[in-house]
Amino acid sequence: MRKLFLFGQASRILALVAALAASAGKAQAQSAGDHEQPAPQSSVGDSLRDLETQVAELKSMVVEMRDEVARSRAETSELRRELEAARVPTPAPGVSESQATAPTEPPAVAQRLAKLEEDQQLLSAKVDDQYQTKMESGSKYRVRFSGIVLLNLFDNVGAVNNEDFPAIAEAPGPLVPGGSFGGTLRQSQLGFEVFGPEVAGARTSANIQFDFAGGFPNAPNGVTFGLVRLTTGTIHFDWGRTSLIAGQDTLFISPLAATSLASLAAPVLSYSGDLWSWAPQLRIEHRRSFSDTSNLLLQAGILDSLSGQTPASQYQLVPPLDDNSRQPAYEYQLLPQLGDSRQPAYAARLAWTDQAFGRSFTLGGGGYYARQNWGFGRNVDAWAGTADWTFSLAPRFELSGEFYRGRAVGGLGGGIGGSVTLSGPITDPTTIVRGLDSLGGWAQLKFRATDKLEFNSAFGQDNPFGNEVRNSSGGQHSYFNPWLARNQSWLANFIYRPRSDMLVSFEYRYLRTFTTISEPYSADHINVSLGILF
Secondary structure (H helix, E strand, O other): OHHHHHHHHHHHHHHHHHHHHHHHHHHHHHHHHOOOOOOOHHHHHHHHHHHHHHHHHHHHHHHHHHHHHHHHHHHHHHHHHHHHHHHOOOOOOOOOHHHHOOOOOOHHHHHHHHHHHHHHHHHHHHHHHHHOOOOOOOOOOOEEEEEEEEEEEEEEEOEEOOOOOOOOEEOOEOOEOOEEEEEEOOOOEEEEEEEEEEEOOEEEEEEEEEEOOOOOOOOOOHHHOOOOEEEEEEEEEEOOOEEEEEEEEEOOOOOOOOOOOOOOOOOOOEOOOEOOOEEEEEEEEEEEEOOOOOEEEEEEEEEOOOOOOOOOOOOOOOOOOEOOOOEOOOOOOOOOOOHHHOOOEEEEEEEEEEEEOOEEEEEEEEEEEEEEEOOOOOEEEEEEEEEEEEEEEEOOEEEEEEEEEEEOOHHHOHHHHOOEEEOOOOOOOOOOEEEOEEEEEEEEEEEEOOOOEEEEEEEEEEEEOHHHHHOOOOOEOOOOOOOEEEEEEEEEEEEEEEEOOEEEEEEEEEEEEEEOOOOOEEEEEEEEEEEEEO
16 A cells, blocks of 8 residues: 555646646746746746746655655665564574574565565655756755747848847948848846745745846957846735735836747847837836636835936946936936935736636736936926737637837837937936827737747737927937837747747848938848757
8 A cells, every 4th residue: 555655646736847847848938938927927926836846746745755655765674684584593403593583585575675675765766856956046945947049140221220129220330230130149038036935924035137138348348248137036925815026127018929939039020110118117016816717916115216328337226316417317327226216116906817619818907107207307208008918719820919109108118119209419407308198009919829839929019109209309308319200010920839949030121210300211130049958
């Protein structure tokens, strides 16, 4: 009976490990294919909680098996003693001592002992294999290391702002080539996740992510020395239906992204209707289930209010205000911030998941508000309203997308990076600063041909209000062309997974950028990607 129990437990552990491996593979595929999470955050959170539950069950079963193995060892020791006693019986009258000590191993006891030893070795090996620690931590808590090594080969026809993952098309010129070819590994990613103790009834965990798209050193062939860049890092407190998340994370009012391996360092439709940022934030999430298929997700929090400005110092975290040079105060980089406003940004989102006609869908809506100070007492109210959706159209088809309408959201990728319009130089106290109105959105159709092959097609557009750009004598305050009026992106790709840890992709993207002072610019981008997950 004990043997059957042990083998039953081993079978359950192997089944759980297989389930965990499958879940981890899916999570890695989503991480590799999307910029934070291609599915709504509620789905990602549910998957994480399922994994944690399975891990807890696995640990419990491993402890139970270790206890059973210990009992088996004690029984084996007892049988050894019985066997030794049987091998060396007390000499009978008329029998010499040499004859009495001759081996007389009882067949039944020997057979039972051999089977117990074999079972013990097998189960000990299985337990040790499941219990092994693959990465050491400075504490007793488990740490997981993961990531992707990603090679991107690219070819551009036309001038773009960034060769390996472009966002807008530009005007070619003597110093701006009309085409380029190259390769890069700087979109590779590294991640660490730690599973901490239980605090106030909440399971705790933390994760941090890096890539190598932080720029290039000023050195010969420095374009191959991509600098490490912090992208996200969060601490989680998870109760049954409620979670508290603190750290730097994606913009939760805009949780989706078009699927692409050609652009992991930034969403593939960034500045083409996809709001995004990696913002320090503190948020709370609450989930309410109404049935097996329907649930409601409520998210609310405060964020670092970003306007897209470059740092005032390369080495110190200071507001870009210099009383000697009379440069305006753009923003602080920590809460509270933005000069005299001294308040964070506020955001909330509500998402409903259910089924209709046997197909699942998710509808979400969010809002954002921030107070910006552009120096000399010039305050601007930044705001945005968002909508997102995911529909399962057929067993292998899925439609997803997002839409936004906002003002002064250049720091969130809206307005093609522009937040305000100016009536003159920004350093002139008499210059009028107004928030730039904009709207945009994107949609994607996904076709999963097989479990290993999927096809994606998407379109996105960002549209600052052209009349506001044209009527501002100083243009926009943007890190792109200050006269940008509309930016469009079309893309089509396939992603093939020959193995669970290998990804191959081909993508074509067409960029078309409009300005108020010239004819539109266009460019073609072709990208071939090869990635290994670990």
